[in-house]
Amino acid sequence: xxxxxxxxxxxxxxxxxxxxxxxxxxxxxxxxxxxxxxxxxxxxxxxxxxxxxxxxxxxxxxxxxxxxxxxxxxxxxxxxxxxxxxxxxxxxxxxxxxxxxxxxxxxxxxxxx
Amino acid sequence: xxxxxxxxxxxxxxxxxxxxxxxxxxxxxxxxxxxxxxxxxxxxxxxxxxxxxxxxxxxxxxxxxxxxxxxxxxxxxxxxxxxxxxxxxxxxxxxxxxxxxxxxxxxxxxxx
Numbered sequence: 449x450x451x452x453x454x455x456x457x458x459x460x461x462x463x464x465x466x467x468x469x470x471x472x473x474x475x476x477x478x479x480x481x482x483x484x485x486x487x488x489x490x491x492x493x494x495x496x497x498x499x500x501x502x503x504x505x506x507x508x509x510x511x512x513x514x515x516x517x518x519x520x521x522x523x524x525x526x527x528x529x530x531x532x533x534x535x536x537x538x539x540x541x542x543x544x545x546x547x548x549x550x551x552x553x554x555x556x557x558x559x560x561x
Numbered sequence: 562x563x564x565x566x567x568x569x570x571x572x573x574x575x576x577x578x579x580x581x582x583x584x585x586x587x588x589x590x591x592x593x594x595x596x597x598x599x600x601x602x603x604x605x606x607x608x609x610x611x612x613x614x615x616x617x618x619x620x621x622x623x624x625x626x627x628x629x630x631x632x633x634x635x636x637x638x639x640x641x642x643x644x645x646x647x648x649x650x651x652x653x654x655x656x657x658x659x660x661x662x663x664x665x666x667x668x669x670x671x672x673x
Contacts, residue, residue, distance in 0.1 A: 479659045490663040542659050552604030
């Protein structure tokens with residue numbers, strides 16, 4: 449049981465490039481989330497999903513896209529990377545919306561130069 | 562519009578003493594509050610939570626207090642240990658989406 453797995457752990461992008469951060473969970477959780485953490489700013493919600501085929505915007509969705517074709521996977525797509533997207537990205541999941549605490553992955557550190 | 566605020570960026574305490582971390586919120590619709598602990602290069606891990614129908618929840622050395630009228634919660638760690646040194650995030654949620662709104666975090670240093 450691996451929990452929430454994120455890949456890659458580290459990535460450097462050039463301005464204007466695109467990439468996808470992968471997130472997979474093996475706990476059969478319906479709800480999944482993407483957060484970003486900037487220094488001194490806490491975690492901000494980018495997008496979330498309450499089940500396969502259903503996604504919605506969080507606090508800071510601009511510059512990102514998501515999809516949820518299966519219960520297990522919730523990839524985050526960055527189009528036209530900008531320096532402002534330099535951050536640490538965390539994926540998380542819970543069984544239902546009233547389950548309480550989120551289970552987080554170890555994070556993906558992205559630098560845009 | 563910071564709905565959850567942790568106004569102390571850092572806190573330093575001596576081993577064996579009490580650590581008190583504070584958190585304020587503005588949205589009266591929040592009905593569930595959590596504390597997360599985060600070590601460098603790791604994801605946040607759940608520490609303790611409290612529902613809005615309670616004013617105190619205890620788990621070993623960790624106790625969370627909720628003051629709804631003041632929209633304030635606090636985390637008490639007694640006794641503090643060097644292994645408690647980490648960043649602590651307060652978070653709040655309301656409704657059925659499970660979304661958490663996080664504070665900025667407080668870095669706790671426990672000195673031996």
